[in-house]
Amino acid sequence: MLDDLNHGIDWQALDAAHHFHPFTDHKELHEQGVRLITSAEGVYLHDSNGNKIMDGMAGLWCVAAGYGRQDLVEAATKQMSKLAYYNTFFKTTNEPAVLLAQKISQIAPEGFEHVFFACSGSEAVDSALRTARVYWQTLGKPEKKIIIGREYGYHGSTTLGASAGGMKDMHRQGGDMPNFVQVLPPYWYGKGGQMSPEEFGLYAAKEVEKKILELGAENVAAFIGEPIQGAGGVLIPPETYWPEINRICKQYDILLIADEVICGYGRTGKWFGTDYFGIKPDMMTTAKGLTSGYLPLSAMLMNNRVADVLINETGEYYHGFTYSGHPVSCAVALKNLEILENEKLVEGATAKGALLREKLNEAVGDLPIVGEVRGVGLIGAIELTADKRTRKFFEKNGRVGAICRDHCIRNGLMMRATRDTMLFSPPLTITEAEIELFAAMAKKAFEATYADVRAEVAQ
Numbered sequence: 128m129l130d131d132l133n134h135g136i137d138w139q140a141l142d143a144a145h146h147f148h149p150f151t152d153h154k155e156l157h158e159q160g161v162r163l164i165t166s167a168e169g170v171y172l173h174d175s176n177g178n179k180i181m182d183g184m185a186g187l188w189c190v191a192a193g194y195g196r197q198d199l200v201e202a203a204t205k206q207m208s209k210l211a212y213y214n215t216f217f218k219t220t221n222e223p224a225v226l227l228a229q230k231i232s233q234i235a236p237e238g239f240e241h242v243f244f245a246c247s248g249s250e251a252v253d254s255a256l257r258t259a260r261v262y263w264q265t266l267g268k269p270e271k272k273i274i275i276g277r278e279y280g281y282h283g284s285t286t287l288g289a290s291a292g293g294m295k296d297m298h299r300q301g302g303d304m305p306n307f308v309q310v311l312p313p314y315w316y317g318k319g320g321q322m323s324p325e326e327f328g329l330y331a332a333k334e335v336e337k338k339i340l341e342l343g344a345e346n347v348a349a350f351i352g353e354p355i356q357g358a359g360g361v362l363i364p365p366e367t368y369w370p371e372i373n374r375i376c377k378q379y380d381i382l383l384i385a386d387e388v389i390c391g392y393g394r395t396g397k398w399f400g401t402d403y404f405g406i407k408p409d410m411m412t413t414a415k416g417l418t419s420g421y422l423p424l425s426a427m428l429m430n431n432r433v434a435d436v437l438i439n440e441t442g443e444y445y446h447g448f449t450y451s452g453h454p455v456s457c458a459v460a461l462k463n464l465e466i467l468e469n470e471k472l473v474e475g476a477t478a479k480g481a482l483l484r485e486k487l488n489e490a491v492g493d494l495p496i497v498g499e500v501r502g503v504g505l506i507g508a509i510e511l512t513a514d515k516r517t518r519k520f521f522e523k524n525g526r527v528g529a530i531c532r533d534h535c536i537r538n539g540l541m542m543r544a545t546r547d548t549m550l551f552s553p554p555l556t557i558t559e560a561e562i563e564l565f566a567a568m569a570k571k572a573f574e575a576t577y578a579d580v581r582a583e584v585a586q
């Protein structure tokens with residue numbers, strides 16, 4: 128039906144008239160016009176202007192299994208015909224939800240046997256934050272309420288998620304609930320100064336300890352952190368960071384929440400970022416790669432320490448969503464996890480990521496505006512810099528990043544810019560040939576960016 132409708136519609140005008148977008152400056156959008164994505168297969172997007180664009184971001188970090196997978200379509204269709212919907216409240220369940228909870232607990236780190244379902248990453252985070260408070264309340268410590276997050280952290284767009292994250296613009300727009308604080312992120316490239324990465328990792332972790340001592344451990348419910356801070360710029364902590372965070376949370380009896388919404392389900396070359404870094408969380412929030420974005424679904428995992436209290440002592444848990452454990456989303460997730468396993472996409476991400484970084488380094492690493500190419504598995508970033516040697520940022524941070532992003536898209540490569548950091552996170556199905564092409568397109572785009580920067584200096 129949509130195909131029939133496709134002709135003769137001014138999509139730009141219609142979109143501008145009625146569609147209010149997330150994370151968008153609407154005035155700017157209406158001036159520039161919107162991009163209409165019409166179809167996708169594998170790692171490629173197609174837009175209404177006939178452009179074929181390689182999706183270097185897997186949508187919003189989510190399309191792990193690639194686009195256009197008929198096996199996922201069939202899993203959804205089959206389940207939708209059998210049981211399209213029923214809720215999981217009031218002592219009811221459905222087959223896909225049970226099987227998926229079991230499957231997730233099998234691939235999760237040891238001791239994670241209980242899974243709560245929601246629809247989005249934000250809802251999973253909200254659920255974890257509330258659950259942390261329920262946990263302490265049940266144990267007779269209701270004053271343990273404060274959540275410690277990090278600057279540049281991203282934990283979603285609900286009011287609690289925005290408050291837990293470290294995005295100042297989101298705080299300003301109503302995401303600033305009480306009892307949330309942020310500390311220094313383990314962003315060595317941007318904040319490490321003269322310290323070695325290892326020294327800085329310890330220093331950044333100690334900032335968490337300092338904050339706990341300042342607030343009083345008796346008032347702190349949890350520390351929340353993404354194993355790798357994604358939206359904040361793919362900030363990969365030095366290896367000294369997470370072991371120290373483990374120690375601090377244990378010593379001060381603070382719950383540790385790993386926000387695995389991006390890292391979970393293979394992005395790092397392990398099932399979870401927690402496995403990659405040796406994090407010892409009490410709760411994990413996951414979404415995105417769980418269904419490869421084909422349907423909305425998220426999962427909040429609790430370890431036995433938390434689950435035992437919630438199950439045996441809390442009484443009724445006053446929390447849940449109409450679509451918690453949605454049977455069609457869960458059926459798609461089960462098939463998606465089977466694909467990740469059968470096609471060895473999780474372990475494959477390690478070698479593919481190394482190859483992509485090698486090719487990107489060859490393609491753009493020597494440009495004077497490139498400060499660093501970094502990554503773990505198939506998540507990574509390229510820092511744009513005004514001075515390679517001192518890691519100095521450009522003035523008006525974000526401007527050169529936006530120029531580079533536009534050059535990337537013009538050259539057929541979808542990359543995202545956070546400040547002047549270029550981010551990538553392609554589908555885990557990307558092939559070697561596609562990796563070569565990725566680097567070739569990046570080369571053109573980064574060279575054009577350098578030419579623009581030089582032209583500005585010359586003026």
Ligand code: PMP
Nearest residue numbers: 247248249281282283386388389
């Ligand atoms: N946590 C992290 C780490 C995320 O990256 C995101 C989304 N980018 C979220 C939470 C929120 O997920 P959603 O947009 O599905 O609500």
